[in-house]
Amino acid sequence: MSKFGVLVMGPAGAGKTTFSNALIQHCQSTRRSCFYVNLDPAAENFAYAPDLDIRELITLEDVMEELHLGPNGGLIYCFEFLLQNLDFLSEALDPLSEEYLIIFDMPGQIELYTHIPLLPSLTQYLSRQGPLNINLCAAYLLESTFVVDKAKFFAGTLSAMSAMLMLEIPHVNILSKMDQVREMVSRRELRRFANVDVQLLQSDEEDPSVSANPMAKDALMSGGSFKQLNRAVAQLIDDFSMVSFLQLDVQDEDSVAGILSHIDDAIQYHEAQEPRDPKDEQEVNYEEE
Numbered sequence: 001m002s003k004f005g006v007l008v009m010g011p012a013g014a015g016k017t018t019f020s021n022a023l024i025q026h027c028q029s030t031r032r033s034c035f036y037v038n039l040d041p042a043a044e045n046f047a048y049a050p051d052l053d054i055r056e057l058i059t060l061e062d063v064m065e066e067l068h069l070g071p072n073g074g075l076i077y078c079f080e081f082l083l084q085n086l087d088f089l090s091e092a093l094d095p096l097s098e099e100y101l102i103i104f105d106m107p108g109q110i111e112l113y114t115h116i117p118l119l120p121s122l123t124q125y126l127s128r129q130g131p132l133n134i135n136l137c138a139a140y141l142l143e144s145t146f147v148v149d150k151a152k153f154f155a156g157t158l159s160a161m162s163a164m165l166m167l168e169i170p171h172v173n174i175l176s177k178m179d180q181v182r183e184m185v186s187r188r189e190l191r192r193f194a195n196v197d198v199q200l201l202q203s204d205e206e207d208p209s210v211s212a213n214p215m216a217k218d219a220l221m222s223g224g225s226f227k228q229l230n231r232a233v234a235q236l237i238d239d240f241s242m243v244s245f246l247q248l249d250v251q252d253e254d255s256v257a258g259i260l261s262h263i264d265d266a267i268q269y270h271e272a273q274e275p276r277d278p279k280d281e282q283e284v285n286y287e288e289e
């Protein structure tokens with residue numbers, strides 16, 4: 001057995017800290033031990049004080065000021081610095097016992113998940129393949145309000161897929177802020193987004209978000225490249241057939257508990273797929289003989 005960890009990821013403002021807080025609250029009410037790690041060097045306000053905070057090692061503000069970097073370059077520098085100082089993590093996480101759920105609240109810059117290989121190195125170090133031996137799962141949040149703009153929703157879906165492929169750890173995708181869309185979209189329609197029905201993207205001719213965008217509208221009218229691009233994106237998502245979303249309402253404890261149980265299941269499923277210890281293999285072969 002080893003510790004459990006959730007990497008709470010997703011674009012800026014997707015609700016990562018709010019979800020992390022809901023997880024902490026749920027752990028407290030179910031008497032599960034948890035440990036909250038803030039890995040956002042620019043984070044400011046916390047309802048729960050982090051048990052470990054990257055800002056004790058480095059802050060984005062200092063990096064931007066001292067190295068004259070912008071926010072994205074500064075964030076990359078902070079993560080490179082963290083990777084050069086991994087004992088900052090191991091000293092705090094190694095002593096935790098197995099029953100702990102470790103919640104990693106990640107920054108929102110999308111570049112971190114899609115463009116640069118810093119996160120794979122970090123997850124490798126934390127995960128069962130690395131020295132910290134944590135059963136890790138990624139929880140990728142996307143704002144459910146994106147469903148009213150299909151192009152935005154599918155762009156978000158591609159980012160989630162990119163993170164899934166890049167990190168190679170158990171992964172759940174989550175539509176956050178469900179309280180904001182229940183009034184706007186029917187349950188049936190929401191299910192189509194949660195299961196990522198690519199037909200939604202192909203039926204974009206009547207989509208108000210497309211008609212509101214003059215360039216996209218022109219491209220559609222002329223049967224042009226926008227339509228072809230949509231088809232290619234739909235095909236890509238369909239080919240991988242691996243993205244679906246759980247629906248999160250942080251106000252509803254059952255919703256939070258349901259998501260945590262999906263995370264536990266994803267980790268256990270992944271563990272069951274892992275190659276067996278060669279010693280166990282020998283035992284199985286012996287029994288078969």
Ligand SMILES: Nc1nc2c(ncn2[C@@H]2O[C@H](COP(=O)(O)OP(=O)(O)OP(=O)(O)O)[C@@H](O)[C@H]2O)c(=O)[nH]1
Nearest residue numbers: 011012013014015016017018107108177178179250
């Ligand atoms: N209505 C509603 N608002 C939410 C929910 N979750 C988060 N918010 C609001 O959305 C805003 C961003 O939430 P955060 O939890 O800070 O999002 P984040 O992903 O951690 O943001 P960054 O760290 O800046 O990337 C805040 O104003 C929250 O109050 C939700 O489930 N429902």
